[in-house]
Amino acid sequence: MSTIPQRPLRADARRNRARVVAAAAAAFAETGLDAQVEDIARRAGVGVGTLYRHFPTKDALVAALAEEHFERLADTVEAALEDDASGDSWEAFTTTIWRIADTVAADVAWCEIVGGHPTAVQAASRGQHRLAAATSALLARAQESGQMRADVTFGDISTIMCGFGHIAAAQRAGAALDWKRYLDIALDGLRAR
Amino acid sequence: MSTIPQRPLRADARRNRARVVAAAAAAFAETGLDAQVEDIARRAGVGVGTLYRHFPTKDALVAALAEEHFERLADTVEAALEDDASGDSWEAFTTTIWRIADTVAADVAWCEIVGGHPTAVQAASRGQHRLAAATSALLARAQESGQMRADVTFGDISTIMCGFGHIAAAQRAGAALDWKRYLDIALDGLRAR
DNA sequence: CGTTAACATGAGCAACGGTTCCGCTTAGAC
């Protein structure tokens, strides 16, 4: 039951909406999900009222961003899937993960969404399914080549990436942690012996 | 510059302090660090004023609990270190980690503290040092036996456990994650090839 | 231009949660 606008948005409204989305993405990435609405509006150069005209609630804004974020990730993995028509499938897998990691590490809000924001998770279900399908395919190839543990599932990958997101966030917040090291170890744990 | 009370606490005050600590531990374990002060007081069967008589601030309460938590963990690892005078040192290491994991998995607040609560981290520094020393020793043995990657440090273990804490918390909150699976993979990543 | 519906604004409202304060209670010393 999505709201399909009868008339397209007025030019200024469209511009403002885009600004809000960009500002929110930046704010959430920096501060996490508890970035303040007023701060987002200020960054976007609009009033809070304008923000609320486009998104009925803060949750809805988060959900919209989550949706976009998942779609982008799915794009990345699907692209990797095509590029890797032939080649080392284990390496195709790991480089994809490292690429995703770079994106996720820059976004504090990521893990907060994955690990328990019902509205956002629901909104992003389409992207999540695409992501799951593509990742599973990449996974299957690496397993067929005998380089990856045979029992690894997509769920394992999302678990690892969820932990990853928190570690990256904590590191950014000043904790003595190292997300590269973490990924190195975790990926090693996925290899066949 | 710790405050040493000139006179011992009155009997009822001592009892109430213990109740507050227990209630706070339970509340933080269930809800995480944003458990409400009023809720903690209610669980303890005291007024908020009483809570604030014993702990000047919510942060201080968190710090006190963190301190105790780290000391307990250090106890666990030190005990393992003694038990393992002879035997399979890799297994000694992994069983210790699994034991710690059980404790940590039951406590949502754990990772929030490790990953960015300055007051608590500072208060727990003694326990952290004990924990670091004991874990490093356990680690060294497993490495000497050739079963663990030679480049693993204590920092790696705390990174892994930090991720672990968040995954366990998210799982408890309903996310489709599996902390046992995670540990299984991460520990495998620590083994030598 | 003139008109108007769409849009923007930001002070202000309400809820929430940590902290304080003061009148009352009680453990414990004599």
Added chain:
DNA sequence: GTCTAAGCGGAACCGTTGCTCATGTTAACG
């Protein structure tokens, strides 16, 4: 038993934050 300082309770306080609404502004169409 009496006294008093230590302790207790919880209503009130206050800063914070998501959200609303009355008022002012402007894109877009004729």
